[in-house]
Amino acid sequence: MTDAEQIIATAHRLADAARRETLGLFRSPSLRPDNKSLQGFDPVTEADRASERAMRALLDELRPEDAILGEEYGPKSGSSGLTWVLDPIDGTRAFMSGAPSWGVLIALCDDSGPRYGIIDQPYIGERFEGGFGRARMVGPRGETALGVRKGVALAQATLMSTYPEVGSPEEREAFGRVAKEVRLTRYGLDCYAYALLAAGQIDLVIEAGLQPYDVCAPIAVIEAAGGIVTDWQGGPAHQGGRILAAATPELHAEALQFLRS
Known part of the structure; x- marks a missing residue:
């Protein structure tokens, strides 16, 4: 082999x-x-x-x-x-x-x-x-x-996160700015949310406070399916921390704008 x-x-x-x-x-x-x-x-x-x-x-x-x-x-x-x-x-x-x-x-x-x-x-x-x-x-x-869902704007997107609290008050506020813009927000599926993004069922996952073992496998699966995963500044995410996973670069850019605001 x-x-x-x-x-x-x-x-x-x-x-x-x-x-x-x-x-x-x-x-x-x-x-x-x-x-x-x-x-x-x-x-x-x-x-x-x-x-x-x-x-x-x-x-x-x-x-x-x-x-x-x-x-x-x-x-x-x-x-x-x-x-x-x-x-x-x-x-x-x-x-x-x-x-x-x-x-x-x-x-x-x-x-x-x-x-x-x-x-x-x-x-x-x-x-x-x-x-x-x-x-x-x-x-x-x-x-x-596997293949991500394409052509979905932020206003039509489905967003997932494990915890409604997300992280610190500042991180929660940033998450809330994105959540106000999407069509649907759901919580509680842990790593399965990232799998659903790779399968084209949802469009965004936003989380904070993660460790490398929480994100390395999801990054590999989502990127192979055509998606994008970064931190909240648009940089590499494999060390954990604040995570933004998106189906397309266009949707990622929209969500990132609200996270940074």
Whole structure:
């Protein structure tokens, strides 16, 4: 196999392993979330930990020269110049509530950012991938090519974000300026919102306070589908922070104007 083919095959094996670990504990009465935060509530469960451990074990076997950055177990150095960025459960609050919108995020990055990514939705059986010439979703209805929705102006757009609060009061105000301009705003789907943008179902995702493991896989999938993802200044977004994902450059420019105002 070429290196790209090996990376893709490895990523799917990681996603399969994470599915097994997470589905085994989803909606389990024995699940007891812990709080990682000294202030507020930042939940983690044994499903998060088991999912990441399984993926790391596979990477140690299949790609030992690559670095790893995971949400629960931090960074591991490598020698290849490539880093696997893992979010073992994106949407732990949804997971612990029994909602099916949580997912698993897997990205392969180099110094310039994401090169390939998977957004996997284990419970609903959908897997979105992008990079190395691929942009597709495989789910209960079979395989579908990914492609963003084009020709939608801000006034007709659908906007999504995980939390109505978005971030700081200043960030909330900026988000509100965009939300006032769109046709529809919806909340609460975590990484699935980015997958829906890549699938041409929605047009914008705006969030703040994100980490690299929250965004690297969505960036790869959305860009492969023809979309654009930046920070709120129009710069690279793979380090996290404030995120603006848009279906088209024109829509991105419209939304960015209101975020900056």
